[in-house]
Amino acid sequence: MPEIKPSSSTKVNQSPIDGAALLAWYDKNARKLPWRVGPSDRAKGVTPNPYFVWLSEIMLQQTTVPTVGKYFADFTTRWPTVFDLATAERDDVLKAWAGLGYYARARNLHACANQVVGEYGGIFPNNADDLQKLPGIGPYTSAAIAAICFDEQVAVIDGNVDRVAARFTALAEPVREAKPFIRSFIQQSVPARAGDFAQSLMDLGATICAPKRANCLICPIAAGCTGTLTAEPTNFPVMPPKKQKPLRVGHAFVVENAAEEIWLRQRPEKGLLAAMTEVPGSEWFKAEKIDAKPEVEFPLNGEWQNCGTIDHVFTHFALNVSVWKLNAETPPSNDGWWAKKLGLNGEALPTIFKKVLAAALERE
Ligand code: SF4
Numbered sequence: 001m002p003e004i005k006p007s008s009s010t011k012v013n014q015s016p017i018d019g020a021a022l023l024a025w026y027d028k029n030a031r032k033l034p035w036r037v038g039p040s041d042r043a044k045g046v047t048p049n050p051y052f053v054w055l056s057e058i059m060l061q062q063t064t065v066p067t068v069g070k071y072f073a074d075f076t077t078r079w080p081t082v083f084d085l086a087t088a089e090r091d092d093v094l095k096a097w098a099g100l101g102y103y104a105r106a107r108n109l110h111a112c113a114n115q116v117v118g119e120y121g122g123i124f125p126n127n128a129d130d131l132q133k134l135p136g137i138g139p140y141t142s143a144a145i146a147a148i149c150f151d152e153q154v155a156v157i158d159g160n161v162d163r164v165a166a167r168f169t170a171l172a173e174p175v176r177e178a179k180p181f182i183r184s185f186i187q188q189s190v191p192a193r194a195g196d197f198a199q200s201l202m203d204l205g206a207t208i209c210a211p212k213r214a215n216c217l218i219c220p221i222a223a224g225c226t227g228t229l230t231a232e233p234t235n236f237p238v239m240p241p242k243k244q245k246p247l248r249v250g251h252a253f254v255v256e257n258a259a260e261e262i263w264l265r266q267r268p269e270k271g272l273l274a275a276m277t278e279v280p281g282s283e284w285f286k287a288e289k290i291d292a293k294p295e296v297e298f299p300l301n302g303e304w305q306n307c308g309t310i311d312h313v314f315t316h317f318a319l320n321v322s323v324w325k326l327n328a329e330t331p332p333s334n335d336g337w338w339a340k341k342l343g344l345n346g347e348a349l350p351t352i353f354k355k356v357l358a359a360a361l362e363r364e
Helices: 019-029 039-043 050-060 065-078 082-087 090-097 104-120 139-150 159-168 179-187 194-207 341-346 351-361
Strands: 247-256 261-266 285-287 305-313 318-327 336-340
Touching (some): 039 194, 159 194, 261 341, 318 351
Parallel strands (some): 247 318
């Protein structure tokens, strides 16, 4: 078979994805997911629960299906309907979300549930345009809910679909530079069973056309795929040159009292990790190097123990924090609370502060 060199797909007359072949594969191989109505039930007229689909789609942003499974089960047990979630305490929602990251999503989740109940009587809008007016629902999530729940014929493009499209068309540019092309390419492929088509593409990308492996021999859409004719389909999507994230540095202070309680406080209502729980700490300063840390200013006098450093990567910067620990009965700030060490799992602690506490407490 001749090797086809990747060329700019925006100039290639690429045929659409064979929707019938893909759906026939999906009918036999759809992944069983707790928020999904499988293709055979869908054919019998069972419709997906928009609350479940919305919840899962928000959770799945930046997170994998295995991780989301446990959170989804927990949320739908505690708050089985959008009405239940709307009346929940926001702090309880944030606590239940802890560990999933990107906490603005949890705050928007609660705000969205309230708006769906307050403005729409608890019934999610049935089209992408109206869905997108709700808090935390962007172009991707609105399209996913509209297609999956209401069969609106819109392109649903997540990371898996980007990858399949880039391979199928042997896309020469990084996907983030070819978004309009990918959208119009997928849009022209969407059949009447729009929801099943969207989910079949996601499943294909999660199983057969996976990030590190393309199993072209058993792929239902191989007949139209340009990437499979190249020497190595997994060379697509092509990667943009890597940019190093800017660095920030700081100090974190873990104070434990004789009752085995740790001093915690709430972060500000706005900004990064807003309203989540933290241990007191310094500002996070911009720095060129990790060792360019400002001198530590302890919030209490005492024998502070150095517990090393932890690293954490946020979307827009990398953070290196020195962790300090003190046993004391005086709080290091006047705006927090003592939390039982054994109850820390129930606090709305983002991963960064879980790492800080782990570093401080493992030294005991
Ligand atoms: S044929 Fe291969 S590269 Fe093309 S979509 Fe299928 S698995 Fe991906």
